């Protein structure tokens with residue numbers, strides 16, 4: 001099985017690059033951001049609680065997102081592999097994911113880390129805010145999201161580097177050129 005973590009700060013292109021990976025490798029896409037936004041749009045109790053946290057640019061609790069991933073993994077027991085987008089976002093989430101994958105007898109294959117400078121992240125997200133109206137794409141929330149990433153999420157790359165699973169991808173430039181780097185990284189596994 002091919003189990004990819006697509007990693008990087010807000011606006012680095014995780015969602016964008018996931019689309020091509022899913023199409024070419026037939027992986028099941030697990031995006032905790034998408035799952036949470038679905039809960040928000042259906043105004044479930046979890047969605048109502050999560051919206052407040054997401055609109056502040058903070059992270060939803062580990063317990064909640066780990067529970068969401070666990071149930072999605074169980075739903076897709078026959079998958080060819082998974083692409084994790086926006087998860088894990090803390091070392092505790094990474095440890096929980098490794099345990100879940102161990103139970104399924106299929107480890108994480110690689111963490112692909114999309115690297116994009118902060119100025120470009122802000123530009124991309126502000127532009128998307130204007131076009132799509134995502135409520136967390138505003139200046140204050142973007143600043144908080146990037147801070148949460150630096151404080152709590154970046155250490156996840158080191159956690160997988162210690163397992164020799166980290167591959168760096170230059171996330172600046174044309175979308176298809178970035179995807180070519182991703183294909184090369186996957187081919188090298």
Ligand code: AP5
Pocket residue numbers: 008009010011012013014015016017032033034036053054055057058059060061062065085086087088089093124125128136145171172173174175178
């Ligand atoms: P989530 O939905 O995961 O948001 P994010 O990490 O902030 O990521 P984005 O979706 O903003 O960016 P992306 O890297 O996917 O880039 P994209 O391809 O969209 O999380 C939202 C919130 O949910 C979190 O803040 C948190 O509250 C909560 N949450 C989610 N997961 C959680 C977890 N595990 N634990 C706790 N809380 C969690 O691209 C961005 C824009 O750039 C697009 O407009 C795109 O068209 C454009 N773009 C992409 N590539 C390029 C390129 N090469 N050049 C120019 N523009 C580009």
